[in-house]
Amino acid sequence: MQVVLAEDSALLRDGLVRLITEGGFEVVAACPDAVTFLEAVEQHRPGLVVVDVRMPPTFTSEGIRAALEVRERYPDTTVLVLSQYVEEQYATELVASRAKGVGYLLKDRVADTADFIAALREVAGGGTVLDPEVVMQLLSRARNADPLDRLTPREREVLGLMAQGRTNAAIAQRLFIGEGAVEKNVSSIFTKLDLPPTDQDHRRVLAVLRWLDHGSQEQS
Structure with missing residues (x-):
């Protein structure tokens, strides 16, 4: 399966390319920002995208917004989002848009390469993978929601x-x-x-x- 990656950190981007490739996927584009990421998705129509939540120029929500756009424009493309922290609003939005072929992991999980590759394969196969910390915070938010x-x-x-x-x-x-x-x-x-x-x-x-x-x- 072809993969388009979006990660602004060159060091982490290179490491993710290596991990994803070792997992049996083909990385057809590794992009430093949301704009080039969306262009690459349009060009390659990959089966899976891996996206960082915060990307240039403001490092707020460019990545997750791009991921949501991919979900809307290319329903057959599965999406795995990586984030330094739990962004509750965006995590809810991502899963609510379509609860299949989607994942939200904290970047700390990438250190466990076996789990990361397993998450990639699960999402690519149409499954849903949510970081335990994400699940805990979303449940807490739901209980306290006004x-x-x-x-x-x-x-x-x-x-x-x-x-x-x-x-x-x-x-x-x-x-x-x-x-x-x-x-x-x-x-x-x-x-x-x-x-x-x-x-x-x-x-x-x-x-x-x-x-x-x-x-x-x-x-x-």
């Missing part, structure tokens, strides 16, 4: 105005949007806050109560 964090900035604006007692018409006028757009935002808020329609509960009131409770917790 449903309000799911809301978009616009939905938070709408809910804040709902908490002020404003009607949909008043919210639309305040935000300079149509009432239909407000209704869509309100419906999305109910869904994200796990408030299904029932005969017993008033969802608008329950949503506002959660908003107010969230605000009081932040102040405390």
